Amino acid sequence: MKSHDQSNAFSEAMSDVTPLKQDDKVWPSSGDKDSLAKRLKREALERQQQEDANYLRVEAVDPIDPYDFICFKKDGVQEGVYKNLRTGKYPIDTVINLRQQSYDKARQALFEQLRLAHERGIRTLLVHHGLGLQAKPFPGVLKSYVNQWLRQMPEVIAFHTALKAHGGQGATYVLLQKNTVQKQTNRERHAKR
Template sequence: MAMTDEELFLASMGDVTPLAQDKKAQLRRIKNEPTISQLAKRKAAEQELEFDPNYLSTEYVDLLDPHDLLAFKKSGVQDGVYKNLRLGKYQIDATLDLHGKPFHEARQALFNFVTDCHTKSIRVLLIRHGIGLNSKPFPAVLKSYTSKWLQEIPQVLAFHSALKCHGGSGSTYVLLRKSDEKKQENRERHAKR
């Protein structure tokens, strides 16, 4: 008579001894906490939803020589006004020092400073960026980006490297356009009656 599958199994397992019971693996129930990668993805998604009003570029910039002079004037700025700015004849109303600041911190500081000065009707600024002889990985990185950023800000009418007494080629005079309030004041003051 043929053996059934169950009988065959029991016959083949006859010499097997059970394992000792004290060597059981301990299983713990893990709480449903997000993994590190899930947390990073959530944070990235939240940052994408936040609006960053700072439009200053972080893309490639043509690097300047550390001793280059910065000079920029939008069309419509009178030559005499630009000459006075270049010669440091205007009173400096506010100063920003970017020396030693990391790239992203300097970008944010410059944006906030210019925006704040324009809202407060401050017209002439001095930006101290340094010449960048020892900046890494290339010389004059911050100076080069400062020049690019100032050209991207619509409130900036003109800028020029400062005189030696104000920092020379490591500093820049900046002329901002008038705020809407100041424009209105001038219109009222010069209106024909």
């Protein structure tokens, strides 16, 4: 009986209450939370735009032993040019140091610095990636990704593990193709012959 009495008391207390009208509008939360949400959304969009420009794949990679040599040469690269690269005979115009960087930072740094070097007309550079003996999830993970990423970049026409004097298996020589200005200069020079 108590529950019946309580139900009646509740009904009597609520008799003059009218239901609220349904409103389809979504009202913003408090100012601090709103500005934080907007800032986080803006930062996420900026990150996504930067990543969209960076086409270097991040899917699974074929693991490479930290002590393995890595090498690559596109079709059309003369054997003598490739030999000079792998024997360290070209002057190193710039160095990209990826050691001790997180995976994401290394990926972004390689992408940005290599493209900038190409725009500036740099032809030969050295990438320090280290051996990564203690790397997780497997030893040499960054070296494995560098091997994959360099193959994906159209500016790269060849690369080879560096000589011991330049970092050995923890570094890689990279040869870039000529940029548009260098190609035009080369065409003009050969047209005069």
